[in-house]
Amino acid sequence: MRSFEKSLPEFDARHLRIVAISVDPPEITREHCRKQRYSYTFLSDPKAEVIRKYDLAHEGAGQDGGAVARPAEFLIDSSGTVRWVNLTESLTARARAAQVLKALDALDVPARRGSSALGSGEAASERVPPPS
Amino acid sequence: MSSACAGPIEMKRRWNIPIWLGLLVVLGGAVTYFPLVDRFPAQGNLPWATLLIFGVGLLLIAGGLVYAFLEPRTYRGRIAGSFAMVLGLAVVGMFLFGTFYFVRQLPPSSGAPRIGQKAPDFTLPDKEGRQVSLSELLSAGNPDHPNGVVLIFYRGYW
Numbered sequence: 470m471r472s473f474e475k476s477l478p479e480f481d482a483r484h485l486r487i488v489a490i491s492v493d494p495p496e497i498t499r500e501h502c503r504k505q506r507y508s509y510t511f512l513s514d515p516k517a518e519v520i521r522k523y524d525l526a527h528e529g530a531g532q533d534g535g536a537v538a539r540p541a542e543f544l545i546d547s548s549g550t551v552r553w554v555n556l557t558e559s560l561t562a563r564a565r566a567a568q569v570l571k572a573l574d575a576l577d578v579p580a581r582r583g584s585s586a587l588g589s590g591e592a593a594s595e596r597v598p599p600p601s
Numbered sequence: 602m603s604s605a606c607a608g609p610i611e612m613k614r615r616w617n618i619p620i621w622l623g624l625l626v627v628l629g630g631a632v633t634y635f636p637l638v639d640r641f642p643a644q645g646n647l648p649w650a651t652l653l654i655f656g657v658g659l660l661l662i663a664g665g666l667v668y669a670f671l672e673p674r675t676y677r678g679r680i681a682g683s684f685a686m687v688l689g690l691a692v693v694g695m696f697l698f699g700t701f702y703f704v705r706q707l708p709p710s711s712g713a714p715r716i717g718q719k720a721p722d723f724t725l726p727d728k729e730g731r732q733v734s735l736s737e738l739l740s741a742g743n744p745d746h747p748n749g750v751v752l753i754f755y756r757g758y759w
Contacts, residue, residue, distance in 0.1 A: 470755060484748040486738065490725065491757030499728040501758055512725035512733055519723040524712030525754050538754035539707045545720045546749045547739050554716060560704035560756075561638055562645030569751055 474507050476566035483573065486510060492517050492537050514538075542569060544576075552576055617669050617678030620685045623661025627689040630654030631696060648700060655693045662686050720752070 473480070473487050480487055487509035493501065498511045517536040520526050523543075531537040540563040544553035553572045555564040630651050638645045662685050669678040678685075714720050724734035739746060 470753065473751070473753065480751065486747040486750045487753065488733075488735075488738075488750050489753040489755055491755045493757040493759060495726055495728045495730055497758060502728055510733065511728050513728070514723075514725050519721075519725060520754065522721045522723065523714060523754070524710045525708075527708050527756070530756070532759045537756045539710060540756065541710065541713065541754040543714065543720060543752040544749060545735070545739070545752060547746070549719050549722070549736065549739055551714045551716050551718050551720050552749070554714065556710050556713060558705055558707065559645055559700070560707070561700065562642065563755075565642050568642075 472566040614677045617665045617676045619661045620665030620678045620682040623658045624685040626658030662689050
């Protein structure tokens with residue numbers, strides 16, 4: 470996770486948002502981010518609903534036998550399509566930022582900013598506040 | 602151990618350095634594993650550097666044991682060496698269990714979104730409690746919409 474923070478300028482330059490998801494409630498995540506000085510987006514999925522939707526639940530591995538997310542990384546383009554995925558076989562071998570950037574450059578994923586025709590019909594949709 | 606002959610020869614027995622050195626090397630291998638994986642992520646898949654260190658350590662202990670048992674009058678360490686060997690093997694055994702079995706007990710996730718598939722949409726609170734949805738994030742209506750999103754699922758710290 471630290472490698473993504475370190476490589477944030479490179480992701481910014483490609484207009485890619487980093488979004489991390491776990492079962493941690495927001496207050497735990499806030500504390501964690503403050504301690505680790507992480508500035509990218511962290512989302513909380515305490516009931517592991519999204520984690521199950523992505524079939525990434527490691528049932529029984531969490532607190533009180535609950536589910537946690539197994540480590541996984543996805544690169545999703547502006548149309549919402551998965552362009553690259555990494556499902557590690559080992560907890561100690563998860564993808565680092567350099568790997569994702571390398572995969573990204575090989576894919577040439579991002580459409581030029583603003584030129585994406587996909588989603589242009591949703592211009593009226595609710596706006597998400599920009600990251601602080 | 603007072604029954605052992607405590608003659609001058611006994612007193613002059615040399616310290617069996619390879620045994621202690623070997624044990625240190627094995628423990629050092631265990632301690633350096635995490636920094637090593639952090640620096641070289643490929644070591645997480647196959648920690649050959651750590652395994653190599655373990656091998657050297659165990660060989661040193663084994664060498665020391667050979668001295669201790671073949672030349673007990675010259676070298677100490679028959680008992681300590683045996684303990685060191687058991688301890689070293691236990692450390693290596695736990696390491697192998699941990700890295701090759703325990704951390705690999707992950708669900709197959711065969712239903713996870715694949716390349717070319719649509720990523721399932723979701724709406725979740727961020728650390729400030731604001732609701733963030735994938736589709737809105739990627740929507741052209743979002744003035745700050747990115748060219749893509751890197752989704753990182755992690756176990757969490759509860």
